[in-house]
Amino acid sequence: MYSIPLILSYDLIGSLIIFIISYFSFKALRITRLKIFFYMFLGFSLMATGLMIHGIGLLILLLSRPIMPLIAFLYPLLNRISIVSEIVAYLLIAIGYSLQVRHKEVMTFLAFLYPPRPRRLLPYLVTEQILGDIISMFLLLYIVFHALIIYRINKRRDSFLIFTGFLLILLSHLISAITVLTRLELGLVISKTTYFAALISFLAMIVEVIRG
Amino acid sequence: MRHKPRRSKLKILVDILKVMYDEGETKITQILYGANLSYDRLVKYLEELESLGLIEKKNNHGSRYYLTKKGRDFLNEFKKIEKFVKAFGIEI
Secondary structure (H helix, E strand, O other): OOOHHHHHHHHHHHHHHHHHHHHHHHHHHHHHOOHHHHHHHHHHHHHHHHHHHHHHHHHHHHHHOOOHHHHHHHHHHHHHHHHHHHHHHHHHHHHHHHOOOOOHHHHHHHHHHOOOOHHHHHHHOOOHHHHHHHHHHHHHHHHHHHHHHHHHHHOOHHHHHHHHHHHHHHHHHHHHHHHHHHOOHHHHHHHHHHHHHHHHHHHHHHHHHHHO | OOOOOOOOHHHHHHHHHHHHHHHOOEEHHHHHHHHOOOHHHHHHHHHHHHHOOOEEEEOOOOOEEEEOHHHHHHHHHHHHHHHHHHHOOOOO
């Protein structure tokens, strides 16, 4: 439980960072009217909202010294909201990226990305957390690959920061899944820290954009 | 042979605004060369920019165009968004 204040601050600060990206996506949509930014805006807004709800929920739990049944009800509910909002957000961002698929390499890679046989994974789907992490990882693999292709083509620093951001989020889900299996609390802290590092990478991209 | 991609309408409008930003009060011929457009198309775009309140026309000593505050703000905003958009691999 010692990690809750840390996770709480990651959630609240992280949601603010993602709201900034969502705001920029909205401005990009308004100016360019490109569909990709509609999906980016929705995706990042949902990601930020999920993170904020999780953070506020944890804050309430921390401050109100609730009775055990309330914790037992509220904590899984917060996790569920967080997992669902993340998956839908990644899906929207992946759709956004897929709208600009122009490169044959992407389609070739997608053939390799086809999910492994479900039967092999079934024994490990012990909790919804792992299921959520696995779905997120597949969506993030797609997003990371697109971000990498874009960076390889334009070699821009801001594109590299977006790629790094999504890669770190992917890593954080991998660590999270391993943590649930091994039941090590330290793993949760590492996963959340990795996720936060991803958001810092996004923030650095935004700072580059603002500085011009 | 690789063809230069066609400019979007938004990019053309921004190119016109950029010429005015760099030159200040600008003659139509300066905009023609700066934004690389035909006369007919340029007139059409200038009318559109004027109706949006991004530029204004002055009629003393021949027609000259200049950026309004709204136009200047739009251009500054566009430069930031252009960078953000490029980070996602999109050319406007």
